[in-house]
Structure formats: structure tokens, C-alpha cells
Amino acid sequence: MAAAISPLAPARFPDMPPVAGVKLATAAAGIRYGGRTDVLLALFEQGTSVAGVFTRSKCPSAPVDWCRAHLKGGAARALVVNSGNANAFTGKSGRAATRLTADIAARAAGCKPSDVFLASTGVIGEPLDATKFGAVMDQLVAGAAPGAWQTAAEAIMTTDTFPKGAAAMARFGAVPITVCGIAKGAGMIAPDMATLLSFVFTDAPISPRVLQSLLKQGVADSFNAVTIDGDTSTSDTLLAFATGAAAARGVSKIATVSDPRLPALRKAFDAVLANLAEQVARDGEGARKLVEIIVEGAVSKSSARKIALSIANSPLVKTAIAGEDANWGRVVMAVGKAGERADRDRLSIWFGGIRVAHRGERDPSYDEAAVSATMKKPEITLKVALGLGRGRDRVLTCDLTKEYVAINGDYRS
Amino acid sequence: MAAAISPLAPARFPDMPPVAGVKLATAAAGIRYGGRTDVLLALFEQGTSVAGVFTRSKCPSAPVDWCRAHLKGGAARALVVNSGNANAFTGKSGRAATRLTADIAARAAGCKPSDVFLASTGVIGEPLDATKFGAVMDQLVAGAAPGAWQTAAEAIMTTDTFPKGAAAMARFGAVPITVCGIAKGAGMIAPDMATLLSFVFTDAPISPRVLQSLLKQGVADSFNAVTIDGDTSTSDTLLAFATGAAAARGVSKIATVSDPRLPALRKAFDAVLANLAEQVARDGEGARKLVEIIVEGAVSKSSARKIALSIANSPLVKTAIAGEDANWGRVVMAVGKAGERADRDRLSIWFGGIRVAHRGERDPSYDEAAVSATMKKPEITLKVALGLGRGRDRVLTCDLTKEYVAINGDYRS
Numbered sequence: 001m002a003a004a005i006s007p008l009a010p011a012r013f014p015d016m017p018p019v020a021g022v023k024l025a026t027a028a029a030g031i032r033y034g035g036r037t038d039v040l041l042a043l044f045e046q047g048t049s050v051a052g053v054f055t056r057s058k059c060p061s062a063p064v065d066w067c068r069a070h071l072k073g074g075a076a077r078a079l080v081v082n083s084g085n086a087n088a089f090t091g092k093s094g095r096a097a098t099r100l101t102a103d104i105a106a107r108a109a110g111c112k113p114s115d116v117f118l119a120s121t122g123v124i125g126e127p128l129d130a131t132k133f134g135a136v137m138d139q140l141v142a143g144a145a146p147g148a149w150q151t152a153a154e155a156i157m158t159t160d161t162f163p164k165g166a167a168a169m170a171r172f173g174a175v176p177i178t179v180c181g182i183a184k185g186a187g188m189i190a191p192d193m194a195t196l197l198s199f200v201f202t203d204a205p206i207s208p209r210v211l212q213s214l215l216k217q218g219v220a221d222s223f224n225a226v227t228i229d230g231d232t233s234t235s236d237t238l239l240a241f242a243t244g245a246a247a248a249r250g251v252s253k254i255a256t257v258s259d260p261r262l263p264a265l266r267k268a269f270d271a272v273l274a275n276l277a278e279q280v281a282r283d284g285e286g287a288r289k290l291v292e293i294i295v296e297g298a299v300s301k302s303s304a305r306k307i308a309l310s311i312a313n314s315p316l317v318k319t320a321i322a323g324e325d326a327n328w329g330r331v332v333m334a335v336g337k338a339g340e341r342a343d344r345d346r347l348s349i350w351f352g353g354i355r356v357a358h359r360g361e362r363d364p365s366y367d368e369a370a371v372s373a374t375m376k377k378p379e380i381t382l383k384v385a386l387g388l389g390r391g392r393d394r395v396l397t398c399d400l401t402k403e404y405v406a407i408n409g410d411y412r413s
Numbered sequence: 414m415a416a417a418i419s420p421l422a423p424a425r426f427p428d429m430p431p432v433a434g435v436k437l438a439t440a441a442a443g444i445r446y447g448g449r450t451d452v453l454l455a456l457f458e459q460g461t462s463v464a465g466v467f468t469r470s471k472c473p474s475a476p477v478d479w480c481r482a483h484l485k486g487g488a489a490r491a492l493v494v495n496s497g498n499a500n501a502f503t504g505k506s507g508r509a510a511t512r513l514t515a516d517i518a519a520r521a522a523g524c525k526p527s528d529v530f531l532a533s534t535g536v537i538g539e540p541l542d543a544t545k546f547g548a549v550m551d552q553l554v555a556g557a558a559p560g561a562w563q564t565a566a567e568a569i570m571t572t573d574t575f576p577k578g579a580a581a582m583a584r585f586g587a588v589p590i591t592v593c594g595i596a597k598g599a600g601m602i603a604p605d606m607a608t609l610l611s612f613v614f615t616d617a618p619i620s621p622r623v624l625q626s627l628l629k630q631g632v633a634d635s636f637n638a639v640t641i642d643g644d645t646s647t648s649d650t651l652l653a654f655a656t657g658a659a660a661a662r663g664v665s666k667i668a669t670v671s672d673p674r675l676p677a678l679r680k681a682f683d684a685v686l687a688n689l690a691e692q693v694a695r696d697g698e699g700a701r702k703l704v705e706i707i708v709e710g711a712v713s714k715s716s717a718r719k720i721a722l723s724i725a726n727s728p729l730v731k732t733a734i735a736g737e738d739a740n741w742g743r744v745v746m747a748v749g750k751a752g753e754r755a756d757r758d759r760l761s762i763w764f765g766g767i768r769v770a771h772r773g774e775r776d777p778s779y780d781e782a783a784v785s786a787t788m789k790k791p792e793i794t795l796k797v798a799l800g801l802g803r804g805r806d807r808v809l810t811c812d813l814t815k816e817y818v819a820i821n822g823d824y825r826s
Binding site for chain 1: 468469470471472473499501502503504505506536537538539642643644645646647726727728729732733735736738741742743745746747748749750751752753754755756757758760770772773774775813814815817818819821822823
């Protein structure tokens with residue numbers, strides 16, 4: 001399926017500097033697609049720390065199991081990502097395929113298999129022929145070079161309509177620290193193919209434990225605050241790799257969460273994660289509108305999050321936005337069904353800054369024409385004030401269009 | 414919007430006998446629709462018991478508040494239902510409208526306002542002009558007659574494409590007891606209009622407390638086991654009225670849940686609720702397939718219910734079924750995201766009786782052509798066996814089609 005590029009896509013792939021200690025290569029291994037790259041290899045210098053967060057699915061893919069098992073070592077030398085086959089729900093053969101892939105990469109890269117991290121995205125339930133990695137691995141290792149972010153991002157795409165990358169800088173005194181990331185993800189599985197994968201790379205010297213805390217906090221308001229359809233892949237994987245190459249420029253290791261340099265690094269890290277997460281929402285399957293949902297006045301941040309996700313995942317809210325209809329009645333419905341504390345008679349709702357409902361009733365003063373104009377924009381903010389407390393949160397989503405149904409329902413020919 | 418009748422609709426409205434002690438009338442009050450009835454009045458004999466279950470929304474409509482407040486009296490003399498306006502999120506004017514409606518009906522029917530029950534379905538957030546009931550109430554009371562179930566079911570329709578009714582009989586010794594019900598509901602709110610309303614009527618003499626227990630248990634595996642889009646109306650209302658008219662034929666009152674006649678009545682009651690709930694699924698907005706989801710081998714019934722609802726509400730599962738694709742990978746995804754105990758390597762999945770996945774892997778023996786033929790049918794059963802325990806449950810849903818998006822997104826012209 002050659003889908004048109006999302007109308008919400010950024011104008012171009014960003015400029016992204018190399019990250020010292022990271023080399024990248026891609027190849028066409030013919031896993032499922034023809035005429036395109038489908039394998040990404042990243043090689044890391046000795047001493048690279050790794051951290052990861054994964055799908056909460058109770059039925060995770062074999063590569064997710066592999067990464068979880070090897071994360072506790074905290075060290076990484078290679079990352080192998082393939083698109084076209086998720087190696088999920090593949091039983092023993094799936095476990096064997098992860099092992100074989102790690103062995104192939106370890107041999108070529110000169111490291112232990114346990115220092116190889118893996119991610120797969122694509123069809124569920126079909127055996128992954130890992131010998132295909134063997135056919136391209138030497139070529140990948142030989143060709144690995146710094147900084148080819150766009151080709152890396154392209155190799156991991158499935159139903160994505162554009163490659164996703166983001167970069168940010170931090171400064172430790174006079175020394176610049178680089179954070180670069182790539183991501184893929186469109187629907188959550190669909191059409192048999194999506195999944196959220198993201199990989200972030202930095203040259204900061206940082207212990208695996210502190211890197212893990214950075215990642216765990218950073219994901220909460222970025223990838224965990226994005227929903228396309230409420231469906232959760234078996235394979236969602238976010239890995240962070242810190243090469244520590246900046247140590248050569250006199251930067252000492254960040255080994256505790258109280259390190260005074262951590263806030264600067266966190267800021268860069270969070271910016272990259274937030275940017276990538278927004279790009280995922282912009283590439284939601286069939287999306288025509290990027291929708292920011294803000295909930296404030298809830299009894300807590302977590303309550304605000306649950307209400308925001310209830311709105312963001314409501315098919316009726318999403319179809320209304322696709323129809324450019326400021327249907328606040330459906331927003332009331334979605335607030336009500338969230339199961340969180342809410343008081344109908346204190347509820348106010350805004351579309352694009354225009355208050356349409358106030359304290360439990362239609363706002364008598366709102367201008368229908370102004371709201372209609374707002375709803376025609378490609379980016380829409382929907383705000384709900386509950387009037388109960390100080391809990392606030394924000395999630396990103398997209399509209400639900402006939403194209404979503406077509407992408408996910410029409411593809412069998 | 415004059416939608417075509419659902420292809421899953423029953424061939425015709427069922428034959429339904431009158432219920433002694435219940436009189437029905439309908440009128441066209443011009444609440445929103447032109448050229449059709451939009452008000453239903455039911456009048457009950459003195460001594461009628463009432464029970465009710467309502468939406469779990471934290472933002473319920475004014476009529477839901479009204480019914481909850483008056484249910485504790487346990488007695489009912491009249492029911493007024495309107496379609497076209499939900500009287501939800503209408504603040505003080507909504508409360509005043511419920512009060513005025515009850516006053517109008519009480520005066521005409523010669524009873525207390527607190528013995529009048531109310532339900533409204535239609536647009537959210539628009540004030541309901543209850544004086545319109547005044548203009549038709551005398552005519553309604555004068556014309557009320559037993560047994561006009563189909564016209565009653567038609568008056569409460571919004572986006573429904575067919576009227577929904579069901580009847581069943583029980584026997585207390587030689588005395589036949591009648592249970593009749595009507596329902597409406599299509600999407601959960603949409604297009605601004607749906608909501609699940611259902612009213613069940615019996616001539617059994619039964620105390621309000623026992624009637625309530627009958628209703629509460631009956632709803633669990635009927636209306637609470639149906640989902641169209643996972644969205645929950647502010648107005649969902651299920652009321653049961655027991656006139657006790659069978660007492661004139663020598664039937665004594667059922668006053669305890671241990672009454673030996675209760676199982677027979679429960680059977681009839683449950684049959685009516687299950688039949689109506691299935692009709693709601695058959696009229697899901699844009700539905701082309703009725704989908705039964707069975708989960709077995711879960712650690713408990715409630716765990717099986719959560720997993721079944723996770724599958725039933727997954728946009729990716731629903732679009733795959735619309736595309737006639739036995740996409741069991743998406744079923745694995747939906748099982749995994751439910752958050753309930755599941756073991757990928759024990760999971761088996763069937764479509765229409767054909768096992769497509771077995772113990773965590775694709776079933777190597779399944780016949781693709783046979784599965785394709787199954788998926789083309791209008792009624793599809795999807796079964797998941799978890800292999801963990803004895804918990805089993807069943808829910809009904811429908812597919813997610815482009816028509817659903819059109820109905821809910823295209824209607825603003």
C-alpha cells in the first residue's frame with residue numbers, strides 16, 4: 001500500500017548531527033518488502049549504556065522478551081531492527097529467531113549476543129527467517145557509518161508515510177552533548193504492521209540506572225501521551241543508548257539522579273521524545289487532523305490523564321472531529337464514561353480556545369461561525385475544565401476517518 | 414438521515430401480546446423530528462412496581478437523575494419517553510424540564526409526579542421544551558390502549574434503522590405470565606442521538622426489591638454484554654414495570670428472592686433482555702456483521718468479560734472483520750492490551766469454529782479458504798481460549814465500517 005504522505009507531516013526530515021560512538025547501516029534483506037531497506041543495524045562503542053521501556057501487552061513479542069532479559073546487563077554494542085515481520089506470536093521459533101539474530105550480529109560486530117538488542121515490526125504470527133540477517137550482516141557492519149539518520153528512520157517504517165527523526169543539544173559546561181532519536185508508528189498494529197518503535201542515542205556518559213530513570217520519566221508525557229486508536233502493539237519498544245563518547249571531551253559520568261547536569265540532559269531528552277511522539281500522532285493512519293486534548297481542574301494528574309485518554313480514544317469524538325463538528329456533547333459523554341470524578345454542572349469545554357460549554361450548559365455566547373472556522377484547521381486543541389482540583393494533563397491524538405477504516409479493513413485483496 | 418435498514422435486522426417485528434395493566438400511546442410532539450412520532454406514554458395500573466438500571470456515566474442526563482431519585486418509592490403509574498432531545502447537559506433548565514414533564518403527565522394520568530418515570534434520547538446540550546408534552550398529553554392519555562408495541566418501539570427510535578421488541582411467557586402453575594420489552598439504541602450517542610433505552614413490562618405481581626434484583630442480574634449478560642463502539646451514553650436507561658395484574662388470576666405476590674416461581678420468571682425476563690440486546694448489536698451504526706466474542710479458559714468470568722470487551726472494542730479487530738479478514742494477530746493484540754492474565758504460549762483462537770492459532774502459534778493445519786468463507790458470513794463467532802482457568806464469558810458487537818464513520822462524521826451539512 002503506497003499511502004500518500006500524511007497532510008500533517010513536517011515539511012522535511014530535520015537536520016540531525018552524528019552521535020559520537022554510534023554508527024548506522026541499513027540493508028534490504030527481503031523480509032517482506034521488495035525494493036526497499038528493511039534492516040537497520042546500529043553499532044555502539046564499548047561502554048555504551050542501554051535503557052528501555054516496552055509494551056504493557058501481556059502477549060509481548062519475542063524481541064521484547066529478548067530485550068527485557070538482557071537489559072539488566074546495562075551494556076549494549078549493537079541494535080538490529082527489522083520491518084516487515086514482528087516476530088510476535090511465533091512461539092519457540094520466534095525465540096530461536098531472536099537468538100539466531102543476536103548470534104549473527106554478535107559474530108559480525110565482535111561482541112556478546114547479550115549485548116545485542118532487537119526490535120521487529122510487521123506481520124504478527126508469521127515465522128521470521130533470521131537467516132536473512134546473515135546474508136546482509138557483513139555488508140551492514142562494513143558499511144556502518146555515523147549520522148545517516150534519515151535512511152535509518154526509513155528502514156524501520158511500515159505503514160508510516162514519512163520517516164521520523166528529532167535531535168536536541170544539551171551543554172555540560174562548554175561541552176555540547178547530542179541527543180538524536182528516530183521512531184516509527186502509525187496505527188498500533190495495523191495493517192498487521194504498525195507498532196511503536198523508537199531509538200534514542202546520546203554521547204553523554206551516564207549509568208544505565210540513571211538512563212533508565214530518564215527514559216521512564218520522559219516517556220510518560222511523550223509516547224505514553226499519544227494514542228491513535230487505543231490499540232496497543234505486542235512489540236512497542238523504546239530503547240535509549242548512551243555511548244559515553246563525550247568522556248573523551250572531559251565529561252565525567254553521570255552516575256546518580258541528583259547529578260546537577262541531569263536537568264539539562266533531561267530537557268534535551270524530553271524534547272526529542274516529545275517531538276517524535278508528536279510525529280507519530282501526525283502520521284496516525286488516515287489522520288487529517290492533529291488533536292491536542294487538555295484536561296484541567298481534575299482531582300489529580302492521573303485522573304486528568306484517564307479523562308484525556310477517554311476523550312482521545314472515543315470513536316464518536318474522533319469521527320466528529322473528522323467531520324469538523326465541535327460536538328461537545330460527545331466530549332461530555334467521554335468525560336462521563338472515563339469513570340473518574342467529574343461534576344456535570346462544573347464542566348466547561350473549549351474547541352480551539354472558544355468556550356462552547358460552561359458549567360454544565362451550552363455557552364450561550366459562543367459564535368458558531370468562529371467554532372466552525374476553528375474546526376476546519378488541521379490542528380485542533382480541545383480543552384476540558386472539570387472545576388474540581390488542580391490536576392492537569394495533555395494527550396495527542398488524531399481524527400478517525402474513513403481512510404483509517406480503509407487502511408485497516410480493505411487491504412486484503 | 415434516512416439510513417437503510419440494517420442488513421442484520423430481523424425479518425419483521427415480533428408478535429407481542431398485551432401486558433395486563435399496561436396501556437400505551439404515542440404522539441408526534443415535534444420535539445425535533447417532523448412527520449413522525451416522538452413521544453411514548455405508558456400508563457400503569459395502581460400497584461405497579463418499578464426497578465431500573467442506568468448509565469454509569471459520571472455526567473448523567475436530567476431524566477436519569479429524576480428516575481434514580483424516584484426509584485426508591487418503588488411505585489410507578491406512568492412512563493414518558495421522548496426521542497429527539499436527550500435533555501442531557503442542560504443544567505437547571507434540564508431539571509426544570511423533567512419536573513414539568515412529570516407534572517404534566519401526573520395531572521393527565523391522575524397520579525403523583527413522583528410516580529412518573531422519564532427517559533429522553535436525542536441531542537445533548539439543547540434545552541428541552543417540555544411544554545410540548547402538554548400539547549399532546551391529553552390526547553395520549555385518552556388514546557392509551559393495550560398492546561401497541563411496534564408503534565411504541567418506533568416512537569423512541571433515533572438512529573435505529575428498525576424498531577426493537579421481544580416477548581416471552583412464563584407459567585406460574587396454570588397461569589401464564591407475560592414479559593414484553595422494547596428497546597432503542599444504535600451507536601452509543603451518535604449522531605448526537607443514540608443512547609440505549611429499554612423498557613420491560615410484566616403482569617407478574619412482584620415487589621420492587623425482587624424486581625430490581627431480577628433486572629440487575631439480567632442486564633449483566635444482556636445489555637452489559639453488548640458494545641457498539643465502547644462509548645457510553647449519558648442517558649442509558651433500562652426500566653422494568655410489573656403491574657401485578659396477574660394477581661386477579663390468583664397469583665400471589667413474589668416478595669422474596671427465594672420464591673420458587675422466580676426462576677421461571679427470570680428465564681422469561683432474561684430471554685427478553687438478551688433478545689433486545691442482540692437486536693441493538695444488529696443495529697449498530699454502519700454494522701454489516703454481527704460478531705459474537707467468546708472468551709474461555711480465563712482466570713475468572715470477570716477477567717473473561719474484560720478480555721472479551723477489549724477484543725470487541727478494538728478498532729483494529731473491528732475493521733479487520735469489516736474487511737472479512739480473520740486477522741488473529743489483532744486478536745492477540747487485544748488480548749494482550751486488556752491487562753488481564755494471559756499467557757501468549759497457551760492462547761488459541763477460532764473464527765467461526767475454525768482454529769487459526771494454537772498455543773501461541775499459527776495453527777499449521779488451518780484451511781485459508783474455509784476461513785475466508787466463514788468471514789464472508791453476516792454472523793461471525795470469534796473464540797479465544799486462554800488455557801488458564803474456567804472463566805468464560807460472551808459479548809456481542811459488530812464490525813467497524815466506513816459507514817460508521819460516515820454516520821458519525823458526515824452528518825453536518
